[in-house]
Amino acid sequence: MERILVLVRHGQSEWNLKNLFTGWKNPNLTEQGVAEAKKAGEQLRDLKLKFDLAFTSDLTRAQKTLELILSEIGQDGLETVKNQALNERDYGDITGMNKDEAREKFGEEQVHIWRRSFDVPPPGGESLKMTAERVLPYYHKEILPQVLGGKSIIVAAHGNSLRALIMELENLTPEQILKRELGTGAPVVYRLAEDGSVISVQDLAD
Numbered sequence: 001m002e003r004i005l006v007l008v009r010h011g012q013s014e015w016n017l018k019n020l021f022t023g024w025k026n027p028n029l030t031e032q033g034v035a036e037a038k039k040a041g042e043q044l045r046d047l048k049l050k051f052d053l054a055f056t057s058d059l060t061r062a063q064k065t066l067e068l069i070l071s072e073i074g075q076d077g078l079e080t081v082k083n084q085a086l087n088e089r090d091y092g093d094i095t096g097m098n099k100d101e102a103r104e105k106f107g108e109e110q111v112h113i114w115r116r117s118f119d120v121p122p123p124g125g126e127s128l129k130m131t132a133e134r135v136l137p138y139y140h141k142e143i144l145p146q147v148l149g150g151k152s153i154i155v156a157a158h159g160n161s162l163r164a165l166i167m168e169l170e171n172l173t174p175e176q177i178l179k180r181e182l183g184t185g186a187p188v189v190y191r192l193a194e195d196g197s198v199i200s201v202q203d204l205a206d
């Protein structure tokens with residue numbers, strides 16, 4: 001039995017393009033984001049992957065990315081579970097701020113810590129650790145049992161909600177997750193063992 005779990009970050013959003021901290025705000029995909037999602041679908045089609053169930057967040061950019069992928073692989077209308085547990089990390093008070101302006105105001109290092117450290121939250125927002133505390137229980141309760149039951153699953157979500165999940169799947173330390181970046185619209189294909197551990201990882205980023 002194959003146990004396939006595909007994680008994909010949404011394609012470029014309007015706020016990615018403007019370089020704004022986005023978090024729980026709900027911008028649409030840009031034209032490039034649409035193209036990235038279609039390309040992700042083509043990559044999955046080339047691998048001949050088909051899914052039994054999909055999961056996504058409560059946010060349009062992830063939902064739209066999933067729809068475009070499913071359409072590309074001929075699986076329009078696949079059963080999809082949406083849940084805000086998979087939403088992007090809440091960027092709190094810096095939501096809506098330009099990332100370069102934030103670096104000028106708070107310093108390069110502080111902004112990097114907010115964006116990539118494991119346990120330092122931006123003011124009023126969530127750290128990666130806090131994000132993991134909602135993503136991982138949801139993964140263990142709703143997603144993993146489906147994979148272990150033999151279903152092929154795709155999860156379309158966000159840079160940091162997926163980094164939280166990848167940290168656990170790949171047993172990364174807080175130092176290792178600091179450097180882990182996820183490209184927009186770049187699928188990562190996992191094959192899992194019967195105990196949920198990872199047998200293989202295929203990152204389809206260019």
Ligand SMILES: O=C(O)[C@H](O)COP(=O)(O)O
Pocket residue numbers: 020021022023088091115158159160
């Ligand atoms: O919420 C955001 O701004 C992005 O989706 C992810 O941003 P980051 O790369 O700064 O974590």
